[in-house]
Amino acid sequence: MASSTSDRPGDGTRRVGRTLGGPQLAAMLPDPAGARPAYRQLARAIGTLILDGRIAPHVRLPAERELAAALRISRPTVTAVYDLLRESGYAHSRQGAGTWTALPKGRAPSGVARLLAPGDTVIDLARAAPGLPERTLADALAEITPRLTEHAHTPGYHPYGLPELRAAVARRFTERGLATVPEQILVTSGAQHALTLVLGLLCGPGDRVMVESPSYPNALEALRHARLRPVPVPVTDDGWDIGIAESALHQTVPRLAYLIPDFHNPTGLLMPEPERARLLRAAHRAGTWVVVDETLSDLALDVPAPPPFASHAARGGGDRVVTIGSMSKSHWGGLRIGWVRAGARLITELVARRIAVDVGSSVMDQLLAVALLARGAGPAAHRLEELREQRSALAAALHEYLPEWTWRLPPGGLSLWADLGEPIAPALAGRALDHGVRIESGSCFAADPGVFEQRLRLPYTLPPETLREAVRRLAAALADSRSASARARGPRWIV
Known part of the structure; x- marks a missing residue:
């Protein structure tokens, strides 16, 4: 979305806002032809886009004339759309400032x-x-209590993560077939935090990011909030069409590709080993960073747990593969522990960026993670x-x-x-x-x-x-x- 300096209705302040162009909004809306009444269908669609997070709050909608031209409908129809959005709380306007998106009172994205x-x-x-079994949590808490009191006499800030947890996660990668040292690990507050840090470091607004379709909703929202342009490649009931992915990498040259190859969310599919190697070769030719989400890799029910996706890159000498993971799916979502596995230099750059957001994950959560990982890498x-x-x-x-x-x-x-x-x-x-x-x-x-x-x-x-x-x-x-x-x-x- 383009940036502009505008009045935001309702607060009387001058600030930077975002404007949604008519063609851009039209591309997100259903064809109004044949809909009766069209204005209700369009207003409902825009409200859904706002609730889904595909259009953020406080974004200026296109002028009525511009949107009417983009949709090839009359201007009075667009006027009726905006009137209905205002009535239902999805927009507000002020003379001279335009119409801006909003969240209705009591509604959450x-x-x-x-x-x-x-x-x-x-x-x-x-x-x-x-969930996490109560007995498991109680035993782990009892185990870490003495160690937690030792940390009470320290500041408690560990931007890279506790050394013992970094070592445990590195050892986990090594045991799975990818030699890793603690310097290649950054502990984060969950995989979503890890992804947000990586996107912020490697991408800028307007960059293309190849994603699977379907994909994890929170990851897609992270892309939208970072104002990145998704390049969807299909994941069907039969799996990944690597030919389409190779073509997308060649033709669009995305800055980054976000993949969930291990028991893909939401399909549960597992990407075959030959297809992983092909995809990495195509990404290497395009100069595209590959971010692999392995939060579900331990949840193998009918097949052996797969080796790390990045092991293919390691054999091929690639250094543009970043792996993110967490304990949310394998252990408990309430344990906000995730990680990034990458080159040591990139880890240092991520830590420098992390300081602006938070200075380190909870010491208690990290000690709990160490205790749980000591009982076994996965569930x-x-x-x-x-x-x-x-x-x-x-x-x-x-x-x-x-x-x-x-x-x-x-x-x-x-x-x-x-x-x-x-x-x-x-x-x-x-x-x-x-x-x-x-x-x-x-x-x-x-x-x-x-x-x-x-x-x-x-x-x-x-x-x-x-x-x-x-x-x-x-x-x-x-x-x-x-x-x-x-x-x-x-x-x-x-x-």
């Missing part, structure tokens, strides 16, 4: 709402993360068996209650990527909340708007009986949605 705890009776399928065998049982329970419930949906059983990870057969996921997600299930439409996993509206990600991180009840409620919500659509259409007469 979907990226925030996904992380908020649901009500007591709501089954949460919006988050794919396991215990019994926890993997629990995931297999939960995956089987979810699949069985889908076969019973929603047999028309299709999916493939993933070899690992935490979720199924279901195809509903029709683009009803956004409406179904809204209806499902009335039935006590919180779930996100597949469109949240898309780099481009209007994609994957026939898809839902269904995590199997809850107990089997809870998953069965969740699917039963989804089936009831789908039946209600279809009944409501039939009533809206009214009776059909045969003449």
